[in-house]
Each structure stands twice: as structure tokens, then as C-alpha cells.
Amino acid sequence: MDWSILLAQATVNGMVVGLLYLLMAVGFTLVFGVMRIVNFAHGEFYMLGAFAAYFLTAQAELPFLLSLAVTFAGAVVLGVFLEWFILKPFRHDELNGMIATIGMAMILQNLALMFFGPDPLSMPTIVRGVTRLGNIVIPTSRLYVVGFALAVLVLLYVFLKHSRAGRALRAVVEDFEIASIQGIRSRIYYPLGFGLGVGLAAVAGSLMAPLFSVSPFVGSAPLLKAFIVVILGGLGSIPGAAVAGMALGLVESYSSLFLSTSTADMLIFILVIFMLVVRPRGILGQGEA
């Protein structure tokens, strides 16, 4: 066993999974930060993104990058629509809003079951072959996924840092009260935050669709990971979600070299409890927990 090769492959896999967690968690924390709602439907948008990738690339034969863009736009529109029509009454009622997202998740998942059936679909790979980096062999599709994910992240970063809407959104997420005092019109940012948040989940689903399978049930695992990541990284902290997401992906990947997945899951859960006891704000979170 050449450990350096194993480690290198684990690193690449960890990065892939880490990026997935990052996208899910950032979107999730965005929704929480803006709306103070724990979005239980977040995983279902991941699932819808996966299906969108399947149909757009496999059936409509769009280039992958284009289908990503279409999926993102579609998810944002759907998110805005759902926020406006379903979640709006709960804008200042977080507990009931959260339960409403449970209802939304059930509806979305079962609509998918009705239309697509329960059997997993496998997406044809977007690109064949392997790439060699020194001694390490990586399926090229994974590299593509990493590349696209990084591109999405760069765009997200630019949006949040340099556009007016993005900066305002960050302000709302990072300090809700101060943002509303400063007159930022939170009413627009509710649907925008929700739309953007679930859009990221859908992109994550699309990116991962070629690597994992596509079925109405794929949303629950990413949802759980999003929860864990935002607890570790701090609810309401976008950088925290990013760092913790990446870290979790890598840690999981490395620990899979030595431990079974469920042992790793248990240890992570214990880590979560430990974090909550010792540092409830999370790695980079602010404010009292």
C-alpha cells in the first residue's frame, strides 16, 4: 500500500466532498442568516438539482456548464416563488417557518417520487478517462467537478464581496438588526436570500449528479451534512460554513482510510456535541449561541 497515493486520492475525494458540503452549508447558512429559518427543504433542492442535471445533460444534451447555469437560475426562481407564496407569512415566526419547510420538503420529495419513480438513475459521465498527476490517478470527471465547483465559488465570492446586492445580503446575514437599522430593505432580501441559498443547493446537486446517483432520496444525506457543518462552522457565518464544510469533507475522507463510515459518523457527531459544549458559536460564528 503506497500511503502517499492513498492520501493523495483521499485528498482529492475529500476536496470533492468538501466542496459539496461547502456549497450546501453556505446556501443553508444564507437562508438561515437572512430568514432565521432552518430550511428542512434544503436537501430537496439538492435533489432537484441532481434531476435537472440528469435531464438537461442526458436528455436535452446541453453542455454541462450550461445546464449548471440553467439549473441555478431555475432553482433561484423556484426558491423566490416558494418563499413568496409559502414562507412569507412566517417571516417573523421562525419556529413555524421551520415546520413549514418540513411540509415543503415532503411535498417536493413526493412530487419527485410521483414523477420520476423511486429508482436511482445514473447519469452518463460528463467526461471520460482519467488524469494522472504524478503517481495519482483521478477520474477526470472528478477534476471537472472540482473545477466547476471552484468556479461557482469564485462567482459567489465576487457577488457577496463586490456587488451591492451581495454586500447587503451579507450584512443581513451577519447582523440582522444592524442591517435593518441601516435601512436595507429586508423585504427583498428574504426571497433573494432564500432563492440564492437553494440555488446553491441545486448547483451542488447538479455537480454531484455525475458522481453519485440521482433519485428522489438523495437529498437527506446532504441535508444532514449541512446541519453538521453549520453547527461546526457557526450558524450565520458564511466563511465559517465554507471552512467547516471543506474541513468536514477532508476529515471524512481521511478517516475512511482507517475507520468504517458509521464509526466516522459517530465520531463526527461526538465532535459536534463537543463543539457545542466548548464553543457554541462554532469555529467562526459570532454572537451568543
Next chain:
Amino acid sequence: MQANIMETQASPGGFGKKHIFIVLAVLALAALPWFSGEFVQHLAVLTCLNVLAINGLALISRSGQLSLGHAAFMAIGAYTAVLLGKAFALPFIPALLVAVLVTSLVAFALGWVILRLKGVYFVLVTFAFGELTRLVLLDFAAFTGGANGITGIPAIEVLGVSFATRTSFYALALVVAIASTWGMHRLFTRPLGHAIDSVAVNPALAEATGLSVHRLQIFCFVVGCAIAAVAGVLQSRYIGYISPESFNTSISVGLIIMLVIGGRNSSWGALVGAIVLTPLPELFRGAVQTQHIFYGAALILILRFMPGGLADLPRQLVARFKR
């Protein structure tokens, strides 16, 4: 002169003498299965077990927290009792008591840590805990039977009385369901119940009047999870089979849906929610997805238009007529 406050402060959403005819209606409903076939009896048993489990969840909810891992505590109770029965041939009641004790300890340990934090974290961690429990049960297959679960769980036999038939078990389940509902009602007419309600409605004020929010929420969480354990043990003895999927997250979500639709702030809530929703799958006759979409939509509509749940309907109608 002030009338006796403690008596007149009725359990919010509870029942009093004027509700006697509702109680009679419920009793009539409860008697029905004895005259019906196996299948109705089966539904009745499931409904009663749900009432018990949901009352446990309701207690936690009325202290201001929402547990998304309730089924996990049913699992801990069920598996503990079943494994003790199989390994040490422990009779029903000792096995039940140990199961409740173990579950309470786990709930206490978890609650102590996470109830200090904002409510949001509590929800997330209970969700994660539910998933974790399922994974542990799947993984330690040597003990738990893994994905195959454990079969051949014997019927309850206590002091020579056997509850092996559906009818006899229904009697037991009915007693338990009614006892838990009555217990909730009684609790919320007492100072302890008023204290719990205070903690949920205005925790800062409650704390400022000497009510330790943390301790009261832990109390409710531990007792609520203990009730879930009892429900889990009973379920295991009725169905005769348990597996990790018997207590997964969708079960927890189902309990929440029944609670919310039934009414979170009413002593009736669990009863109404279980009665309305447990037999529903039969109406849908296999169209499972449509049924779940209905649940999701009903949940959203209730939250929006009747946040007090169906149990609140009489009060809302009365208020509307008074206008």
C-alpha cells in the same frame, strides 16, 4: 374577592366540565373497535400508541423546544427492552423499567448539553441524533440485528395476564393513551404545568421569576423521551418486530406533523392528531406519494391558518361567532 386562581387558570386549551360530551364521544369512538374487524382494531392500536408517543413530544414542545429525534428515543427504549428480554429473559415490567431508565439517562445527558443553546441548535442536534441512532443500530449488527432487525418479540405477559390477542392489546393501549392524555391535562392545571408554559411563552420573564428555564426544559425533555421509550417498547411487543427503520427520521417527522395538526398547545392535541392522521393511509389506499403531499400541504395550511391545530377549532369557531 379573587376566585381561586390556581383552579380558574385552566390548562390552556385543556378541558373542563363543559367538554364532557366530547369526552363521551371519544369514549364511544374508543369502544367502536371492539365491535369491528381485525383491521379497525389494528388501526386503533396504532392510533393509541401514536397518542402516547405524541404526548411525550407535546410535553417537550410545550416547554418551548421542538425535538426532531423523538423516534430515536422510542428506538432506544424498544431495543433496550427487547435485548434485555432476549439476553437475560427479563420479564416485561423490569425490562420496561430498565429501558425507561436508560432512555432517560441518554435524554438527560443530551439535553443537559444542548438545551443551554439557542432553540435552533436543539432542533438540529436532535435531528442529527436521530440519524446517529439509526446508524448505530444498523452498525452494531451483532447486538441489534442490523438492518434485518429483531423478530420474534413475544407478546406482553404480566402476572399471568397475556396480551397476545389484538383485542386485549387494544385495551392496554387504550388505557395508556387515555392515561397519557389525562396526565398532560392534569399537569397543565398545576403550578408545574404553568411554569412549563411560562418557560415557553416568555423565557426571560420566567427566568426572572425564579423559574430555571434550563432545568424545566430538561425535565420536560427527559420525561417526554421516557414516554417515547414506553411507546417504543409497547410497539415492539405489539408488532413483534423492530428494525432501525421502524424508528427513523420520517417517523419523527410524522409525529411532529400529527402534533402540529392536532394542536401543540392543547391537552387534546395528541389525541386529535393521532385519530385524524393514523387511519389516513387507508383512505389513500396505496397512493403513498399523494398521501405524503397531502400531509405536507395540510401541515403548511394548519401552520398558516390555524396554528393552534385542529384542537383549537372549537375555540376559534366560538370566537368567530362572538364577533
Next chain:
Amino acid sequence: MNTSSILEVANISRRFGGLMALRNVSFQVSRGEIVGLIGPNGAGKTTAFNVITGTLPPTGGEVRYEGRRISGLPPSRVVVAGLARTFQATSTYPKETTAENIYRGMLPRIRESLVGPITGRYHRDLSASEVDGEIDRILQITDLQRWANVEAGSLPYGLQKKLGIAVALATKPSMLLLDEPAAGLNHEECNELARLLRHLRDEHELTLLLVEHHMALVMELCQRIVVLVQGEKIAEGTPGEIRGNPAVIEAYLGAPDYAHA
């Protein structure tokens, strides 16, 4: 009157990240006094209030009540020790009546209930049969009898604030901390408040500490005043002394409240 100090605030500091909200603040309150805690916005009055009531632990120093350390204890334990508080914004159980709100303030005191053992409170001096009488007593003191059966949420602002004091009294405190009790009150309600507070001190042996912006009230009511500016105590003394204190005048320069006190 026993003039021993009932509350000792000893060198308390409180840091928030990089910000020192309180820096080595010390003062004492003697039994039976009415003391005012004033200062411009951002002076740290609310932080000091939160440290004393147990809402926040201090990052340095100690708070002692009747000789026992209370700093770092949760608010419910501080209340057990005898130190009750009111809230700046109105805080009630809105769907319960006035009388029921007051009842809820005395829950840990009821001997027959499990609330005491569960929450760890041991001052259980009321039996269930005495509850109604006690509620009546408090309704009388605070002059809220007429609204006993009105839902707290529908009471006008001034009465909700009074209800806040009533609920605090229900805990049978020996000292009362009031967080801007005059905020939002009109002139008449303010006089009523002053009358009530003096009555509590004179007839019910309560010691009072007020955090307040309403200078006229503070000057009229308080025997001693502690002044905080930017987290530090800059002056302490009688109203007369404070009024003439140059450091205080400078801190409040131009503040219309102060000029008219």
C-alpha cells in the same frame, strides 16, 4: 433602619470581544436605600444591570448580595437570593390575565408544587390556599385591582410596566432592580411610579436600584446616584453632589434631560 449594605458590586468588568463595556466598577447599596444608576448612552448601565441580575457573568470582579456571591449564578438563582428585576420593554405573559401573571411570578414559592424541587428553589413560603390572598395583596400595592381579569397583552403600555413591577414583587424580593421603569411613561404615570417606589421602600422594606434616563425622576427619588461613563464609574453621591459635579456635567453636556433636572 438597618444600614448595612445589601448589594456590593466589587470591581466588576465585562469584556465583549475587544470592547470593555465595564471597567472596574464598584459601588454599594445599603438596605432601604433608593439608588440610581445613570450615564449617557453606551455607558454600560445595561451591562452592569445584566451582570448584577445574572444575565451575564462578569469577566472580572464580583457581585455580592447579603454577603453571598451571586455573580456567575443564573438569573433564576439570583431571584431566589431575593433580588428581583423588571424589564425595560414590557414583559408579560400576554394571553394570561393580570392576576394570572402575578400568580406565575410566585410559582417557585408554592410549597405543594414540584416547581421548587425541580428548579432548585427552596424559599417556599406559600401554601396553595394562600396564593389568592397574596395575589390580592400585590394587586392592591400596585393599584391594579381593576384590571385583575384583563388579558395582560391588551393592557395599555403604562399598566403593562406596572404589571412588570407586580410580577417582580410576586417573587418576594428584598431588593428590586428596575430597568428604565419610567421609559415611555407620561408625566402622570411617572408621578404614580415615584409614589409606588417610595411606598415600596417605606412600607415594604424594599431596597431599590434604578437604571434610568429620566433625570427628574432620578433626582427626586434617589438618595444616592452612581454615574457611569464609558464603562467606568466617574461619580457617586447625593443628587445635590452629582448635580454640581463637573465630570458629570461634562459627560452630559448638552443633554436636554440633564439640563432640566
